[in-house]
Amino acid sequence: MAGREEDAERACAYIVAQVKRASGHRWKQGRWSPALACASQAPSARLVAEWRLRKVERVVAASLVAWADGARDVDLLDRVPTAEEVLALQARGRRCVSLLDDVTRTAPHADGLAFCLHDLCHLEKFVDPEHHRAQVGFFASLERAMRTEAWRGLVRGFDDAWARDLEHVAADMNGSPIFLFAALKMKLKMAVRRRVGGACTGPLDAREALAFGEALDAMIDALAIDAALEDDARAVSTRRDAHDAAVRLCDHFERVGGDVLGAA
Numbered sequence: 001m002a003g004r005e006e007d008a009e010r011a012c013a014y015i016v017a018q019v020k021r022a023s024g025h026r027w028k029q030g031r032w033s034p035a036l037a038c039a040s041q042a043p044s045a046r047l048v049a050e051w052r053l054r055k056v057e058r059v060v061a062a063s064l065v066a067w068a069d070g071a072r073d074v075d076l077l078d079r080v081p082t083a084e085e086v087l088a089l090q091a092r093g094r095r096c097v098s099l100l101d102d103v104t105r106t107a108p109h110a111d112g113l114a115f116c117l118h119d120l121c122h123l124e125k126f127v128d129p130e131h132h133r134a135q136v137g138f139f140a141s142l143e144r145a146m147r148t149e150a151w152r153g154l155v156r157g158f159d160d161a162w163a164r165d166l167e168h169v170a171a172d173m174n175g176s177p178i179f180l181f182a183a184l185k186m187k188l189k190m191a192v193r194r195r196v197g198g199a200c201t202g203p204l205d206a207r208e209a210l211a212f213g214e215a216l217d218a219m220i221d222a223l224a225i226d227a228a229l230e231d232d233a234r235a236v237s238t239r240r241d242a243h244d245a246a247v248r249l250c251d252h253f254e255r256v257g258g259d260v261l262g263a264a
Contacts, residue, residue: 005040007076008068011116012044014099015056015064018113023054036061040068055113060120072127080104080115086171087146090139093132093261095123125174134250137257138177142170142184145222154218155191162191177253178246182238188215226252 020027029052038049045068075096097119100112109115165187192212220233232245
């Protein structure tokens with residue numbers, strides 16, 4: 001617990017210092033009403049709990065306070081992690097927050113403060129009780145799948161755009177596991193279209209549809225989705241038009257996540 005509070009206090013102090021530097025005398029925007037409940041007595045954590053800081057939204061302040069109170073599993077870093085590292089953490093129920101110096105490249109974020117605030121927003125989406133366990137299940141399934149020969153065969157011949165898209169889903173998206181899975185399916189469809197040399201827009205033609213169907217079946221197998229849920233996995237999409245299938249698939253990821261968190 002002490003380690004969590006110390007890390008959270010470092011993060012709070014970093015944000016306070018960065019806000020002061022960026023905003024000058026405008027760094028304090030008045031007191032929160034009401035103030036955030038904070039058990040920690042660490043000075044920067046108390047400040048974040050009581051005062052509105054410029055560019056720091058309440059959800060971010062609440063994340064820092066919860067972290068200081070020992071209610072968040074966070075790895076504190078002083079560097080930009082790889083997508084593989086972030087995925088591995090999420091597959092075990094954790095997230096990371098980076099405190100970057102002025103010489104570290106922070107793109108696409110403007111600076112270290114923006115990078116840190118972005119991390120904290122993702123942390124809160126990840127720990128959302130409505131989706132946390134199922135998110136862990138999705139990320140654990142994806143991490144395991146990516147280690148298999150079946151996955152390597154699936155993505156053979158895909159381009160750099162696929163690699164970037166996969167990293168985005170694995171490390172920079174949080175929310176409903178059905179949203180994550182549907183996004184991964186869409187990225188897969190686009191990668192297949194590019195690999196077979198098909199169109200970039202519009203409905204799939206017969207050749208594209210065949211190639212995508214085979215790739216989707218391979219991805220479902222690699223993710224170890226229950227055989228009884230294969231049709232559900234094929235049905236869900238970003239259009240959110242397969243409610244019952246989505247509920248059943250979400251339950252599957254909940255079970256996987258429960259096993260991971262129960263073993264932690």
